Amino acid sequence: MSVSITNKSTxxxxxxxxxxAISYSDYRVMVNQLALEGKATGPEQTEALANxxxxxxxxxxxxxxxxxxxxxxxxxxxELDKNVTFLVLxxxxxxxxxxxxxxxxxxxxxxxxxxxxxxxxxxxxxxxxRFLTNGGMSIPKLIIFDSKIKEVLSDWGPRPKPAAKLVxxxxxxxxxxxxxxxxxxxxxxxxxxGQTILKELLASLPLK
Numbered sequence: 338m339s340v341s342i343t344n345k346s347t348x349x350x351x352x353x354x355x356x357x358a359i360s361y362s363d364y365r366v367m368v369n370q371l372a373l374e375g376k377a378t379g380p381e382q383t384e385a386l387a388n389x390x391x392x393x394x395x396x397x398x399x400x401x402x403x404x405x406x407x408x409x410x411x412x413x414x415x416e417l418d419k420n421v422t423f424l425v426l427x428x429x430x431x432x433x434x435x436x437x438x439x440x441x442x443x444x445x446x447x448x449x450x451x452x453x454x455x456x457x458x459x460x461x462x463x464x465x466x467r468f469l470t471n472g473g474m475s476i477p478k479l480i481i482f483d484s485k486i487k488e489v490l491s492d493w494g495p496r497p498k499p500a501a502k503l504v505x506x507x508x509x510x511x512x513x514x515x516x517x518x519x520x521x522x523x524x525x526x527x528x529x530x531g532q533t534i535l536k537e538l539l540a541s542l543p544l545k
Contacts, residue, residue, distance in 0.1 A: 358454035400439035
């Protein structure tokens, strides 16, 4: 990473990311196209990453349809007292992004004060390095900031707390990440139906 990037403020890095950010609907179109072409986002192109992209495209379609927000949540969202931007760093192959981004989108759809934008991690490493998880560039990473002054209010990711515990317990037991963890995580996400992500994101918002 160049010195010029590391010397920039977080606000400047956010502005740079926003200049290339796309909407969630455009992101879905892009991922769907990549899945059809057997490709993935990012500089590295492998069969595994292409397969994950195809899986994620299918999973996002499912979560887009099945994530539900009840009346209480909708009422809570109306208590947002400022315009905010959801800026998420992700890649098409990221398994944790498939259940998370549809929830972020549902929240943004229900309040016009929320502007939801998507950027690719590997094209925004300077910004990613300001929001590491345990020293790693784990995604998805959602940055929530005041749309007017670009002040960061909170961040979230890469996964909800119960799913993160699932991963840490697995590592503690096995000393590494075994292939079956991906299946275990997916089962948890499918059962939870985005509700834990929803609660955690609501807690991150500046509600009255």
